[in-house]
Amino acid sequence: xxxxPMVKAEAVHKSFGAAHILKGVDLEVAPREVFCLIGPSxxxxxxxxxxxxxxxxxxxxxxxxxxxLVGYREHDGKLYELKDRExxxxxxxxxxxxxxxxxxxxxxxxxxxxxxxxQVKREAKAVARERAKALxxxxxxxxxxGNYPTQLSGGQQQRVAIARALAMEPKLMLFDEPTSxxxxxxxxxxxDVMRGLAEDGMTMIVVTHEMxxxxxxxxxxxxxxxxxxxxxxxxxxxxxxxxxxxxxxxxSKVL
Amino acid sequence: xxxxxxxxxxxxxxxxxxxxxxxxxxxxxxGRWISAVVVVALLAWLVYAFSQGNILWGTVWDKLxxxxxxxxxxxxVLISVCAMAVGLVLGLLFAVMRLSKNPVTGxxxxxxxxxxxxxxxxxxxxxxFNLALIFPVINLMPLYKNDTVAVMTPxxxxxxxxxxxxxAYMAEIVRAGIQSVDEGQTEAAHALGxxxxxxxxxxxxxxxxxxxxxxxxxxxxxxxxxxxxVSAVQYTELLRSTSNIxxxxxxxxxxxxVACFWYLVLTSVFSVxxxxxERRYARGSLRxxxxxxxxxxxxxxxxxxxxxxx
Numbered sequence: 001x002x003x004x005p006m007v008k009a010e011a012v013h014k015s016f017g018a019a020h021i022l023k024g025v026d027l028e029v030a031p032r033e034v035f036c037l038i039g040p041s042x043x044x045x046x047x048x049x050x051x052x053x054x055x056x057x058x059x060x061x062x063x064x065x066x067x068x069l070v071g072y073r074e075h076d077g078k079l080y081e082l083k084d085r086e087x088x089x090x091x092x093x094x095x096x097x098x099x100x101x102x103x104x105x106x107x108x109x110x111x112x113x114x115x116x117x118x119q120v121k122r123e124a125k126a127v128a129r130e131r132a133k134a135l136x137x138x139x140x141x142x143x144x145x146g147n148y149p150t151q152l153s154g155g156q157q158q159r160v161a162i163a164r165a166l167a168m169e170p171k172l173m174l175f176d177e178p179t180s181x182x183x184x185x186x187x188x189x190x191x192d193v194m195r196g197l198a199e200d201g202m203t204m205i206v207v208t209h210e211m212x213x214x215x216x217x218x219x220x221x222x223x224x225x226x227x228x229x230x231x232x233x234x235x236x237x238x239x240x241x242x243x244x245x246x247x248x249x250x251x252s253k254v255l
Numbered sequence: 256x257x258x259x260x261x262x263x264x265x266x267x268x269x270x271x272x273x274x275x276x277x278x279x280x281x282x283x284x285x286g287r288w289i290s291a292v293v294v295v296a297l298l299a300w301l302v303y304a305f306s307q308g309n310i311l312w313g314t315v316w317d318k319l320x321x322x323x324x325x326x327x328x329x330x331x332v333l334i335s336v337c338a339m340a341v342g343l344v345l346g347l348l349f350a351v352m353r354l355s356k357n358p359v360t361g362x363x364x365x366x367x368x369x370x371x372x373x374x375x376x377x378x379x380x381x382x383x384f385n386l387a388l389i390f391p392v393i394n395l396m397p398l399y400k401n402d403t404v405a406v407m408t409p410x411x412x413x414x415x416x417x418x419x420x421x422x423a424y425m426a427e428i429v430r431a432g433i434q435s436v437d438e439g440q441t442e443a444a445h446a447l448g449x450x451x452x453x454x455x456x457x458x459x460x461x462x463x464x465x466x467x468x469x470x471x472x473x474x475x476x477x478x479x480x481x482x483x484x485v486s487a488v489q490y491t492e493l494l495r496s497t498s499n500i501x502x503x504x505x506x507x508x509x510x511x512x513v514a515c516f517w518y519l520v521l522t523s524v525f526s527v528x529x530x531x532x533e534r535r536y537a538r539g540s541l542r543x544x545x546x547x548x549x550x551x552x553x554x555x556x557x558x559x560x561x562x563x564x565x
Contacts, residue, residue, distance in 0.1 A: 092448035
């Protein structure tokens, strides 16, 4: 392996109480790769995504981002839990886009995008404002800067959410079913923004039900079911010629 | 009826699409009329009873703007505002402590709320006032040293008694407000790299305010009235100053009327303010704002008339 993987998971397990969600996930995401995660609901793909920026803590295995363990520091063969502040610092480099947008409703679109740089990176407000305007322009919402989230459509909110994540200049972007809560005619705008990001070389992990997007934009695709990786490969291969029965039956339902 | 048709014809009756407006007889609410008559009769009887009672109404009027009474009024406002401020700060602090992952702060907050919410505020006032029985001297070694009796003036005892009690209630109100904010908000803030403290201050608390403000207004109105208890620690507020005059001049009931009048003025003025503050914070979260009282009266008056076709 010449290039260090952006994300590396080895036998990752996660349970919530008695519910065993991830049962040993192994995968690698290369830098500048668009990595798509598909699978039926409850298969653990969203949970895995949330483990990557430590919104969930894994129970077993090793998970690292850019060569650093997530949530722990290893020293003399022992694992030490990171402090709240250290975890927060690591999350700066990982952007996340949620299914339900989770924009801050008490702030305008522009303030939402400025919040991270100003509060976390201590960027000067004037600088952050200019960059936020440029980012809103990039997602096609330059004219909506002064609007509050409730005054925006779902698709517009999700694009503001992407701009908010990009404002931190992350090296990795996580997308958790970014178009699942959108009306069908609004999905295209969000996917266009994501396609643009991919062309710019952003490393992206995308949990999605948009098979068309996975096929066109994705560099790698993983089919997860019941907490394990069932099949992986290039999206065109997996989607056109699935090898496993479970993949075949899932794809027959969604394609 | 002609008027109704007139107003409608000015409306968007586009030529080529004629449609007949519904002209129905509205439901008649006879019950409302009967109950209104009953209520008015009862009120009239009550007013008559009071006017015939052994009350010197002239005295009520005379004492309404008495200097001592106004001084009591001012002190009621002062102690209420100060105690509420103490309560707000403590409430915020203990709510955050209670929700913290730290078991020690959680337990301390639980204990505080358990005690100060679980015992009568009257008892708490008396205990603060008599604190010298347990701690005769207040000694903050290098900084300050004084006799407790000298420190524990009526105002301080009243402030501590009301403020700490209020803090326990406010803690529960703030906690409910914090818990009402969607968890996705915290996750989004964490994903941006914010620490827990910053997330609370920048993201959660501003949104919790919408839930916190209405019951806080209620608490303040309660405080205006509960402050009448602090006469127990020799703080001469509105009730104490009026009843002092009352027993001196044997016009007891008259001076209670004076007190009631001023309490009603305080709570009414504040209620109006509260209504508009709440209405303001409802912006952006409600599709239609609640009607102001004036708009409500107007709406009710128009239903008495025949409805305009709308």
